Amino acid sequence: MIEKSINIEDVLSLPLDPKEQKKAVEEKVPCVAEGRLKVYDPNTNNVKKFLELLQSRLNRSVVGSMTACVHCGMCSEVCHYVLARPHDPTMVPAYKGDQIRRIFKKHFDWTGRIIPWWVHAGSPKNDEDMNRLKNIVFGTCTGCRRCTLNCPMGVDTAILVRLTRGLLTELGIVPEGVFVVSKDQWETGNQMGVTEDEYLETLEWMSEEVGEEIGDPTFKIHVDKEDCDFMYTINPREVKYDPRSIGHAAKIFYAAGESWTMPRWGWDMTNFGLFSGDDKLGAFVAKNLYEAAKKLRAKRIVISECGHGYRSTRWEGYNWAKYSQDISSESVLVTLIRYISQGRIKVDPSKNSLPVTFHDSCNIARSGDLTEEPRWILKRVCTDFREMFPNRADNFCCTGGGGALSMVEYKPLRMEVAKIKAQQLIDTGAKQVCTICHNCVDGLGDLIRHYKLDMQVVQVLDLVANALVVPEKKEEK
Numbered sequence: 001m002i003e004k005s006i007n008i009e010d011v012l013s014l015p016l017d018p019k020e021q022k023k024a025v026e027e028k029v030p031c032v033a034e035g036r037l038k039v040y041d042p043n044t045n046n047v048k049k050f051l052e053l054l055q056s057r058l059n060r061s062v063v064g065s066m067t068a069c070v071h072c073g074m075c076s077e078v079c080h081y082v083l084a085r086p087h088d089p090t091m092v093p094a095y096k097g098d099q100i101r102r103i104f105k106k107h108f109d110w111t112g113r114i115i116p117w118w119v120h121a122g123s124p125k126n127d128e129d130m131n132r133l134k135n136i137v138f139g140t141c142t143g144c145r146r147c148t149l150n151c152p153m154g155v156d157t158a159i160l161v162r163l164t165r166g167l168l169t170e171l172g173i174v175p176e177g178v179f180v181v182s183k184d185q186w187e188t189g190n191q192m193g194v195t196e197d198e199y200l201e202t203l204e205w206m207s208e209e210v211g212e213e214i215g216d217p218t219f220k221i222h223v224d225k226e227d228c229d230f231m232y233t234i235n236p237r238e239v240k241y242d243p244r245s246i247g248h249a250a251k252i253f254y255a256a257g258e259s260w261t262m263p264r265w266g267w268d269m270t271n272f273g274l275f276s277g278d279d280k281l282g283a284f285v286a287k288n289l290y291e292a293a294k295k296l297r298a299k300r301i302v303i304s305e306c307g308h309g310y311r312s313t314r315w316e317g318y319n320w321a322k323y324s325q326d327i328s329s330e331s332v333l334v335t336l337i338r339y340i341s342q343g344r345i346k347v348d349p350s351k352n353s354l355p356v357t358f359h360d361s362c363n364i365a366r367s368g369d370l371t372e373e374p375r376w377i378l379k380r381v382c383t384d385f386r387e388m389f390p391n392r393a394d395n396f397c398c399t400g401g402g403g404a405l406s407m408v409e410y411k412p413l414r415m416e417v418a419k420i421k422a423q424q425l426i427d428t429g430a431k432q433v434c435t436i437c438h439n440c441v442d443g444l445g446d447l448i449r450h451y452k453l454d455m456q457v458v459q460v461l462d463l464v465a466n467a468l469v470v471p472e473k474k475e476e477k
Protein backbone atom coordinates (compact mmCIF):
# COMPACT_ATOMS: atom_id res chain seq x y z
CA MET A 1 0.00 0.00 0.00
CA ILE A 2 2.24 2.84 -1.23
CA GLU A 3 0.99 6.31 -0.49
CA LYS A 4 2.86 9.50 -1.29
CA SER A 5 3.77 11.25 1.94
CA ILE A 6 2.33 14.73 2.15
CA ASN A 7 4.42 17.74 3.19
CA ILE A 8 3.46 18.46 6.80
CA GLU A 9 4.27 22.18 6.40
CA ASP A 10 1.35 22.37 3.97
CA VAL A 11 -0.89 21.26 6.84
CA LEU A 12 0.65 23.26 9.68
CA SER A 13 0.55 26.50 7.68
CA LEU A 14 -3.08 26.22 6.52
CA PRO A 15 -4.52 29.73 7.06
CA LEU A 16 -7.49 30.67 9.19
CA ASP A 17 -10.54 31.03 6.95
CA PRO A 18 -13.34 32.80 8.86
CA LYS A 19 -15.77 33.17 5.89
CA GLU A 20 -18.54 31.27 7.65
CA GLN A 21 -17.94 33.26 10.83
CA LYS A 22 -18.38 36.55 8.94
CA LYS A 23 -21.55 35.24 7.32
CA ALA A 24 -22.96 34.22 10.71
CA VAL A 25 -22.24 37.72 12.09
CA GLU A 26 -23.93 39.39 9.11
CA GLU A 27 -26.95 37.11 9.38
CA LYS A 28 -27.16 37.75 13.15
CA VAL A 29 -27.29 34.04 13.93
CA PRO A 30 -28.53 34.01 17.56
CA CYS A 31 -25.77 31.90 19.14
CA VAL A 32 -23.17 34.22 17.58
CA ALA A 33 -25.06 37.46 18.30
CA GLU A 34 -25.54 36.39 21.92
CA GLY A 35 -21.87 35.41 22.31
CA ARG A 36 -22.41 31.71 22.99
CA LEU A 37 -20.35 30.85 19.92
CA LYS A 38 -17.31 33.09 19.48
CA VAL A 39 -15.93 34.52 16.25
CA TYR A 40 -12.38 35.53 15.44
CA ASP A 41 -11.53 39.16 16.17
CA PRO A 42 -8.23 40.25 14.55
CA ASN A 43 -8.35 43.54 16.49
CA THR A 44 -8.10 42.05 19.93
CA ASN A 45 -5.10 40.69 21.83
CA ASN A 46 -5.84 37.00 21.26
CA VAL A 47 -2.60 35.81 22.87
CA LYS A 48 -3.47 37.59 26.13
CA LYS A 49 -7.00 36.18 26.08
CA PHE A 50 -5.64 32.72 25.38
CA LEU A 51 -3.36 32.90 28.43
CA GLU A 52 -6.19 34.13 30.67
CA LEU A 53 -8.43 31.31 29.50
CA LEU A 54 -5.66 28.77 30.00
CA GLN A 55 -5.16 29.93 33.58
CA SER A 56 -8.89 29.59 34.26
CA ARG A 57 -8.96 26.00 32.95
CA LEU A 58 -6.07 24.56 34.94
CA ASN A 59 -7.10 21.72 37.19
CA ARG A 60 -5.43 18.67 38.66
CA SER A 61 -5.83 16.37 35.67
CA VAL A 62 -4.67 19.03 33.20
CA VAL A 63 -1.67 20.05 35.30
CA GLY A 64 -0.76 16.39 35.77
CA SER A 65 -0.55 15.91 32.02
CA MET A 66 1.31 19.23 31.65
CA THR A 67 4.04 18.32 34.11
CA ALA A 68 4.44 14.53 34.08
CA CYS A 69 5.89 13.96 30.60
CA VAL A 70 9.48 12.70 30.77
CA HIS A 71 9.83 12.45 26.98
CA CYS A 72 10.44 8.72 27.07
CA GLY A 73 8.86 8.38 23.62
CA MET A 74 6.66 5.40 24.40
CA CYS A 75 3.58 7.19 23.10
CA SER A 76 5.20 7.40 19.67
CA GLU A 77 5.02 3.61 19.35
CA VAL A 78 1.22 3.54 19.26
CA CYS A 79 -0.11 6.65 17.53
CA HIS A 80 -1.38 5.86 14.02
CA TYR A 81 -0.03 9.23 12.80
CA VAL A 82 3.51 8.22 13.82
CA LEU A 83 3.20 4.66 12.55
CA ALA A 84 2.10 5.95 9.16
CA ARG A 85 4.71 8.77 9.08
CA PRO A 86 7.70 7.52 11.10
CA HIS A 87 9.95 10.13 9.51
CA ASP A 88 7.90 13.04 10.89
CA PRO A 89 8.63 14.19 14.49
CA THR A 90 5.58 16.48 14.52
CA MET A 91 3.35 13.38 14.60
CA VAL A 92 4.67 12.22 18.00
CA PRO A 93 2.00 12.59 20.73
CA ALA A 94 4.53 14.18 23.12
CA TYR A 95 5.34 16.80 20.45
CA LYS A 96 1.63 17.66 20.11
CA GLY A 97 1.29 17.89 23.90
CA ASP A 98 4.46 19.99 24.09
CA GLN A 99 2.85 22.76 22.03
CA ILE A 100 0.57 23.64 24.97
CA ARG A 101 2.97 22.36 27.63
CA ARG A 102 5.63 24.91 26.65
CA ILE A 103 3.10 27.75 27.08
CA PHE A 104 2.01 26.40 30.46
CA LYS A 105 5.65 26.16 31.57
CA LYS A 106 6.47 29.67 30.41
CA HIS A 107 3.57 31.29 32.25
CA PHE A 108 2.35 29.03 35.04
CA ASP A 109 5.11 26.68 36.15
CA TRP A 110 8.22 27.39 38.22
CA THR A 111 10.43 25.36 35.84
CA GLY A 112 9.67 27.83 33.06
CA ARG A 113 10.77 30.75 35.23
CA ILE A 114 14.02 29.16 36.47
CA ILE A 115 15.19 26.91 33.63
CA PRO A 116 13.12 27.93 30.57
CA TRP A 117 15.77 26.66 28.13
CA TRP A 118 15.71 23.22 29.78
CA VAL A 119 11.94 22.77 29.62
CA HIS A 120 11.56 24.52 26.24
CA ALA A 121 9.23 27.12 27.75
CA GLY A 122 7.80 29.46 25.14
CA SER A 123 4.81 31.58 24.25
CA PRO A 124 2.78 32.23 21.11
CA LYS A 125 3.68 35.71 19.89
CA ASN A 126 0.81 36.48 17.56
CA ASP A 127 -2.28 35.14 15.82
CA GLU A 128 -0.12 33.39 13.26
CA ASP A 129 1.40 31.26 16.03
CA MET A 130 -2.08 30.57 17.37
CA ASN A 131 -3.22 29.51 13.93
CA ARG A 132 -0.32 27.05 13.73
CA LEU A 133 -1.38 25.69 17.11
CA LYS A 134 -4.91 25.30 15.66
CA ASN A 135 -3.57 23.19 12.79
CA ILE A 136 -1.66 20.93 15.20
CA VAL A 137 -4.48 20.26 17.66
CA PHE A 138 -7.30 20.00 15.14
CA GLY A 139 -5.37 18.55 12.22
CA THR A 140 -2.89 16.03 13.63
CA CYS A 141 -4.76 14.23 16.42
CA THR A 142 -8.12 12.44 16.52
CA GLY A 143 -8.20 12.36 20.32
CA CYS A 144 -8.29 8.56 20.20
CA ARG A 145 -6.34 8.18 23.50
CA ARG A 146 -4.30 5.21 22.27
CA CYS A 147 -1.17 7.06 23.42
CA THR A 148 -2.73 7.61 26.86
CA LEU A 149 -2.84 3.88 27.51
CA ASN A 150 0.83 3.54 26.58
CA CYS A 151 2.16 6.37 28.72
CA PRO A 152 3.97 5.14 31.85
CA MET A 153 3.52 8.58 33.43
CA GLY A 154 -0.24 8.74 32.96
CA VAL A 155 -0.09 11.67 30.55
CA ASP A 156 -3.35 12.09 28.64
CA THR A 157 -2.33 13.91 25.46
CA ALA A 158 -5.93 13.86 24.23
CA ILE A 159 -6.93 15.93 27.29
CA LEU A 160 -4.31 18.53 26.41
CA VAL A 161 -5.42 18.54 22.79
CA ARG A 162 -9.07 18.99 23.79
CA LEU A 163 -8.17 21.72 26.27
CA THR A 164 -6.24 23.63 23.59
CA ARG A 165 -9.05 23.17 21.09
CA GLY A 166 -11.47 24.61 23.64
CA LEU A 167 -9.30 27.70 24.25
CA LEU A 168 -8.99 28.33 20.51
CA THR A 169 -12.74 27.82 20.04
CA GLU A 170 -13.27 30.64 22.57
CA LEU A 171 -11.25 32.87 20.23
CA GLY A 172 -12.83 31.72 16.97
CA ILE A 173 -9.47 30.33 15.82
CA VAL A 174 -10.96 27.11 14.50
CA PRO A 175 -11.37 25.25 11.21
CA GLU A 176 -14.46 26.36 9.29
CA GLY A 177 -16.10 22.95 9.72
CA VAL A 178 -15.80 23.16 13.51
CA PHE A 179 -17.49 26.55 13.49
CA VAL A 180 -20.32 25.41 11.19
CA VAL A 181 -21.13 22.22 13.10
CA SER A 182 -21.01 24.05 16.44
CA LYS A 183 -23.36 26.70 15.06
CA ASP A 184 -25.79 24.03 13.83
CA GLN A 185 -25.84 22.28 17.17
CA TRP A 186 -26.34 25.54 19.07
CA GLU A 187 -29.14 26.62 16.74
CA THR A 188 -31.06 23.41 16.08
CA GLY A 189 -30.00 21.21 19.00
CA ASN A 190 -28.37 18.75 16.60
CA GLN A 191 -25.07 18.57 14.73
CA MET A 192 -26.51 18.35 11.24
CA GLY A 193 -29.00 21.19 11.36
CA VAL A 194 -31.97 18.81 11.01
CA THR A 195 -35.22 20.78 11.37
CA GLU A 196 -38.08 19.55 13.57
CA ASP A 197 -40.21 18.93 10.46
CA GLU A 198 -37.48 16.86 8.82
CA TYR A 199 -37.08 14.82 11.99
CA LEU A 200 -40.80 14.16 12.47
CA GLU A 201 -41.33 13.37 8.79
CA THR A 202 -38.47 10.86 8.88
CA LEU A 203 -40.00 9.14 11.90
CA GLU A 204 -43.37 8.99 10.13
CA TRP A 205 -41.74 7.60 7.00
CA MET A 206 -39.89 4.97 9.03
CA SER A 207 -43.13 4.09 10.88
CA GLU A 208 -44.78 3.37 7.51
CA GLU A 209 -41.81 1.32 6.25
CA VAL A 210 -41.63 -0.80 9.39
CA GLY A 211 -45.42 -1.17 9.53
CA GLU A 212 -45.37 -2.51 5.97
CA GLU A 213 -42.49 -4.88 6.72
CA ILE A 214 -44.08 -6.36 9.82
CA GLY A 215 -47.57 -6.38 8.32
CA ASP A 216 -49.00 -3.97 10.88
CA PRO A 217 -50.26 -0.70 9.32
CA THR A 218 -51.06 0.69 12.78
CA PHE A 219 -47.39 0.58 13.83
CA LYS A 220 -46.07 3.97 14.91
CA ILE A 221 -42.86 5.37 16.34
CA HIS A 222 -44.19 7.38 19.26
CA VAL A 223 -42.95 10.91 19.83
CA ASP A 224 -43.08 12.48 23.29
CA LYS A 225 -45.03 9.58 24.79
CA GLU A 226 -44.87 9.73 28.57
CA ASP A 227 -44.00 7.01 31.12
CA CYS A 228 -42.26 4.66 28.69
CA ASP A 229 -39.60 2.14 29.65
CA PHE A 230 -37.08 4.15 27.68
CA MET A 231 -36.47 7.21 25.57
CA TYR A 232 -34.47 6.38 22.45
CA THR A 233 -31.87 8.93 21.31
CA ILE A 234 -30.02 8.93 18.02
CA ASN A 235 -27.26 10.45 15.91
CA PRO A 236 -28.57 13.10 13.46
CA ARG A 237 -26.73 11.25 10.70
CA GLU A 238 -29.48 8.65 11.04
CA VAL A 239 -32.11 11.19 10.04
CA LYS A 240 -30.02 12.87 7.38
CA TYR A 241 -28.27 9.95 5.69
CA ASP A 242 -29.28 6.61 7.17
CA PRO A 243 -32.91 6.50 8.36
CA ARG A 244 -32.80 2.71 7.89
CA SER A 245 -31.02 2.47 11.22
CA ILE A 246 -34.00 4.12 12.96
CA GLY A 247 -36.26 1.64 11.17
CA HIS A 248 -34.05 -1.26 12.23
CA ALA A 249 -34.18 -0.20 15.87
CA ALA A 250 -37.96 0.30 15.65
CA LYS A 251 -38.47 -3.15 14.15
CA ILE A 252 -36.41 -4.79 16.91
CA PHE A 253 -38.17 -2.85 19.69
CA TYR A 254 -41.50 -3.88 18.17
CA ALA A 255 -40.47 -7.53 18.10
CA ALA A 256 -39.47 -7.29 21.76
CA GLY A 257 -42.84 -5.75 22.67
CA GLU A 258 -41.06 -2.71 24.06
CA SER A 259 -42.58 0.46 25.48
CA TRP A 260 -40.45 3.27 24.09
CA THR A 261 -40.56 6.75 22.66
CA MET A 262 -38.42 9.37 20.97
CA PRO A 263 -38.46 12.99 22.12
CA ARG A 264 -39.44 15.89 19.86
CA TRP A 265 -36.53 17.94 21.24
CA GLY A 266 -33.37 16.61 22.90
CA TRP A 267 -33.06 13.57 20.62
CA ASP A 268 -29.45 14.18 19.49
CA MET A 269 -27.11 12.18 21.71
CA THR A 270 -24.02 13.30 19.78
CA ASN A 271 -22.15 16.25 21.18
CA PHE A 272 -19.73 18.38 19.21
CA GLY A 273 -18.56 19.99 22.46
CA LEU A 274 -16.49 16.87 23.09
CA PHE A 275 -14.57 17.48 19.87
CA SER A 276 -14.31 21.27 19.89
CA GLY A 277 -13.45 21.41 23.59
CA ASP A 278 -16.39 23.75 24.18
CA ASP A 279 -17.81 22.66 27.55
CA LYS A 280 -20.67 25.18 27.25
CA LEU A 281 -21.90 23.59 24.04
CA GLY A 282 -21.39 20.19 25.66
CA ALA A 283 -23.57 21.23 28.60
CA PHE A 284 -26.33 22.69 26.37
CA VAL A 285 -26.66 19.55 24.24
CA ALA A 286 -26.46 17.07 27.10
CA LYS A 287 -28.98 19.02 29.17
CA ASN A 288 -31.50 19.05 26.30
CA LEU A 289 -31.46 15.28 26.36
CA TYR A 290 -31.53 14.80 30.14
CA GLU A 291 -34.41 17.29 30.46
CA ALA A 292 -36.38 15.55 27.72
CA ALA A 293 -36.08 12.20 29.53
CA LYS A 294 -37.14 13.81 32.79
CA LYS A 295 -40.12 15.59 31.22
CA LEU A 296 -41.34 12.35 29.62
CA ARG A 297 -40.74 10.41 32.85
CA ALA A 298 -38.77 7.81 30.86
CA LYS A 299 -37.29 5.11 33.07
CA ARG A 300 -34.09 4.95 31.01
CA ILE A 301 -32.25 6.65 28.19
CA VAL A 302 -31.14 4.30 25.41
CA ILE A 303 -28.28 5.54 23.26
CA SER A 304 -28.11 4.46 19.63
CA GLU A 305 -24.81 3.58 17.92
CA CYS A 306 -22.31 6.41 18.34
CA GLY A 307 -18.91 6.48 20.02
CA HIS A 308 -18.56 10.08 21.12
CA GLY A 309 -22.32 10.31 21.70
CA TYR A 310 -22.10 7.41 24.12
CA ARG A 311 -19.23 9.00 26.02
CA SER A 312 -20.84 12.45 26.07
CA THR A 313 -24.27 11.25 27.11
CA ARG A 314 -23.28 8.64 29.66
CA TRP A 315 -20.73 10.58 31.70
CA GLU A 316 -19.07 13.71 30.25
CA GLY A 317 -22.39 15.50 29.74
CA TYR A 318 -23.38 15.28 33.40
CA ASN A 319 -20.18 17.08 34.37
CA TRP A 320 -20.44 19.74 31.67
CA ALA A 321 -24.10 20.41 32.53
CA LYS A 322 -23.61 19.96 36.30
CA TYR A 323 -26.66 17.76 36.11
CA SER A 324 -27.58 15.11 38.60
CA GLN A 325 -27.61 11.64 37.06
CA ASP A 326 -31.05 10.54 38.20
CA ILE A 327 -32.13 8.63 35.07
CA SER A 328 -29.98 5.71 34.05
CA SER A 329 -28.69 5.35 30.51
CA GLU A 330 -27.40 2.48 28.42
CA SER A 331 -26.07 1.68 24.98
CA VAL A 332 -28.59 0.06 22.65
CA LEU A 333 -26.20 -2.92 22.69
CA VAL A 334 -27.14 -3.61 26.30
CA THR A 335 -30.81 -3.39 25.33
CA LEU A 336 -30.23 -5.89 22.51
CA ILE A 337 -28.40 -8.31 24.81
CA ARG A 338 -31.35 -8.18 27.21
CA TYR A 339 -33.78 -9.01 24.40
CA ILE A 340 -31.71 -11.93 23.07
CA SER A 341 -30.79 -13.42 26.43
CA GLN A 342 -34.36 -13.16 27.77
CA GLY A 343 -35.77 -14.66 24.58
CA ARG A 344 -37.71 -11.49 23.80
CA ILE A 345 -36.41 -11.60 20.23
CA LYS A 346 -35.33 -14.54 18.09
CA VAL A 347 -32.46 -14.27 15.64
CA ASP A 348 -31.29 -16.46 12.79
CA PRO A 349 -27.52 -16.08 12.23
CA SER A 350 -27.66 -17.81 8.84
CA LYS A 351 -29.14 -14.56 7.46
CA ASN A 352 -25.70 -12.93 7.96
CA SER A 353 -23.27 -15.33 6.35
CA LEU A 354 -20.60 -12.97 4.99
CA PRO A 355 -17.34 -12.91 6.98
CA VAL A 356 -17.59 -9.96 9.36
CA THR A 357 -15.02 -8.32 11.59
CA PHE A 358 -15.54 -5.73 14.31
CA HIS A 359 -14.06 -2.26 14.68
CA ASP A 360 -14.02 -0.97 18.29
CA SER A 361 -14.88 2.71 18.47
CA CYS A 362 -12.24 4.59 20.55
CA ASN A 363 -14.76 6.40 22.74
CA ILE A 364 -16.75 3.25 23.48
CA ALA A 365 -13.94 0.70 23.90
CA ARG A 366 -10.85 2.61 25.04
CA SER A 367 -12.67 5.32 26.97
CA GLY A 368 -15.85 3.40 27.83
CA ASP A 369 -14.73 -0.22 28.36
CA LEU A 370 -17.70 -1.57 26.40
CA THR A 371 -15.87 -4.27 24.46
CA GLU A 372 -17.49 -7.66 25.07
CA GLU A 373 -21.11 -6.66 24.45
CA PRO A 374 -20.83 -6.15 20.66
CA ARG A 375 -18.93 -9.45 20.33
CA TRP A 376 -21.57 -11.28 22.37
CA ILE A 377 -24.21 -10.08 19.90
CA LEU A 378 -22.19 -10.62 16.73
CA LYS A 379 -21.44 -14.23 17.65
CA ARG A 380 -25.21 -14.82 17.82
CA VAL A 381 -26.35 -12.99 14.70
CA CYS A 382 -23.55 -13.88 12.22
CA THR A 383 -22.06 -17.18 11.15
CA ASP A 384 -18.48 -16.00 10.42
CA PHE A 385 -17.23 -13.46 12.97
CA ARG A 386 -13.50 -12.72 12.81
CA GLU A 387 -11.46 -10.65 15.27
CA MET A 388 -9.32 -7.80 14.02
CA PHE A 389 -5.89 -7.40 15.64
CA PRO A 390 -5.13 -5.44 17.73
CA ASN A 391 -8.62 -5.02 19.14
CA ARG A 392 -10.71 -3.78 22.06
CA ALA A 393 -8.90 -0.98 23.96
CA ASP A 394 -5.88 -1.40 21.67
CA ASN A 395 -7.78 -0.95 18.45
CA PHE A 396 -6.73 1.77 16.00
CA CYS A 397 -8.96 4.78 15.39
CA CYS A 398 -11.09 4.74 12.21
CA THR A 399 -9.22 8.05 11.57
CA GLY A 400 -12.51 9.96 11.59
CA GLY A 401 -12.53 10.58 15.35
CA GLY A 402 -12.24 13.90 17.16
CA GLY A 403 -14.53 15.66 14.68
CA ALA A 404 -12.04 14.99 11.85
CA LEU A 405 -14.82 14.39 9.34
CA SER A 406 -15.93 18.00 9.61
CA MET A 407 -12.43 19.36 8.81
CA VAL A 408 -11.96 18.72 5.11
CA GLU A 409 -8.68 20.62 4.91
CA TYR A 410 -6.93 17.87 6.88
CA LYS A 411 -8.36 14.99 4.85
CA PRO A 412 -5.18 14.29 2.78
CA LEU A 413 -3.21 13.73 6.00
CA ARG A 414 -6.06 11.69 7.46
CA MET A 415 -6.11 9.43 4.42
CA GLU A 416 -2.36 8.97 4.55
CA VAL A 417 -2.39 7.86 8.18
CA ALA A 418 -5.45 5.69 7.48
CA LYS A 419 -3.15 3.14 5.85
CA ILE A 420 -2.61 1.65 9.33
CA LYS A 421 -6.33 1.01 9.75
CA ALA A 422 -6.67 -0.14 6.14
CA GLN A 423 -4.00 -2.81 6.64
CA GLN A 424 -5.73 -3.94 9.84
CA LEU A 425 -8.96 -4.41 7.86
CA ILE A 426 -7.27 -6.24 4.97
CA ASP A 427 -5.58 -8.69 7.34
CA THR A 428 -8.96 -9.95 8.61
CA GLY A 429 -10.04 -11.18 5.17
CA ALA A 430 -13.59 -10.07 6.09
CA LYS A 431 -16.10 -8.71 3.60
CA GLN A 432 -17.91 -6.61 6.18
CA VAL A 433 -16.61 -4.46 9.00
CA CYS A 434 -19.13 -3.88 11.74
CA THR A 435 -18.94 -0.88 14.03
CA ILE A 436 -21.19 0.67 16.67
CA CYS A 437 -20.59 4.27 15.70
CA HIS A 438 -22.01 6.38 12.87
CA ASN A 439 -18.86 8.50 12.90
CA CYS A 440 -16.76 5.35 12.41
CA VAL A 441 -19.08 4.34 9.53
CA ASP A 442 -18.00 7.48 7.69
CA GLY A 443 -14.35 7.30 8.80
CA LEU A 444 -14.07 3.67 7.67
CA GLY A 445 -16.09 4.38 4.53
CA ASP A 446 -13.64 7.12 3.52
CA LEU A 447 -10.61 4.88 3.90
CA ILE A 448 -12.30 1.89 2.23
CA ARG A 449 -12.96 4.08 -0.82
CA HIS A 450 -9.50 5.66 -0.70
CA TYR A 451 -7.64 2.33 -0.49
CA LYS A 452 -10.18 0.53 -2.73
CA LEU A 453 -10.87 -2.26 -0.23
CA ASP A 454 -13.40 -4.95 -1.06
CA MET A 455 -15.42 -4.41 2.09
CA GLN A 456 -18.61 -2.74 3.29
CA VAL A 457 -19.36 -1.10 6.63
CA VAL A 458 -22.33 -2.30 8.67
CA GLN A 459 -23.60 -1.71 12.20
CA VAL A 460 -24.82 -4.01 14.92
CA LEU A 461 -28.42 -2.81 14.49
CA ASP A 462 -28.24 -3.64 10.75
CA LEU A 463 -27.09 -7.19 11.45
CA VAL A 464 -29.54 -7.82 14.27
CA ALA A 465 -32.45 -6.44 12.22
CA ASN A 466 -31.41 -8.63 9.30
CA ALA A 467 -31.23 -11.73 11.49
CA LEU A 468 -34.47 -10.95 13.28
CA VAL A 469 -37.26 -13.48 13.08
CA VAL A 470 -40.28 -11.16 13.02
CA PRO A 471 -43.05 -12.45 15.25
CA GLU A 472 -46.79 -12.28 14.76
CA LYS A 473 -48.37 -8.92 15.63
CA LYS A 474 -47.56 -7.99 19.23
CA GLU A 475 -49.59 -5.88 21.58
CA GLU A 476 -47.59 -2.73 22.30
CA LYS A 477 -47.30 -1.83 25.92
Ligand code: SF4
Residues within 6 Å of the ligand: 068, 069, 070, 071, 072, 073, 074, 075, 076, 093, 094, 097, 150, 151, 152, 153, 154, 155, 157
Ligand atom coordinates in the same frame (compact mmCIF):
# COMPACT_ATOMS: atom_id res chain seq x y z
S1 SF4 B 1 4.75 8.20 26.80
FE1 SF4 B 1 4.06 9.76 28.26
S2 SF4 B 1 5.91 10.40 29.35
FE2 SF4 B 1 6.61 9.28 27.53
S3 SF4 B 1 6.86 10.90 25.95
FE3 SF4 B 1 4.80 10.15 25.71
S4 SF4 B 1 3.53 11.52 26.95
FE4 SF4 B 1 5.66 11.80 27.62
Ligand code: SF4
Residues within 6 Å of the ligand: 078, 079, 080, 081, 092, 093, 096, 140, 141, 142, 143, 144, 145, 146, 147, 148, 157, 158
Ligand atom coordinates in the same frame (compact mmCIF):
# COMPACT_ATOMS: atom_id res chain seq x y z
S1 SF4 C 1 -4.79 10.75 21.01
FE1 SF4 C 1 -4.54 9.25 19.32
S2 SF4 C 1 -4.19 10.54 17.50
FE2 SF4 C 1 -3.87 11.85 19.29
S3 SF4 C 1 -1.71 11.76 19.66
FE3 SF4 C 1 -2.64 10.16 20.95
S4 SF4 C 1 -2.58 8.28 19.72
FE4 SF4 C 1 -2.19 10.01 18.34
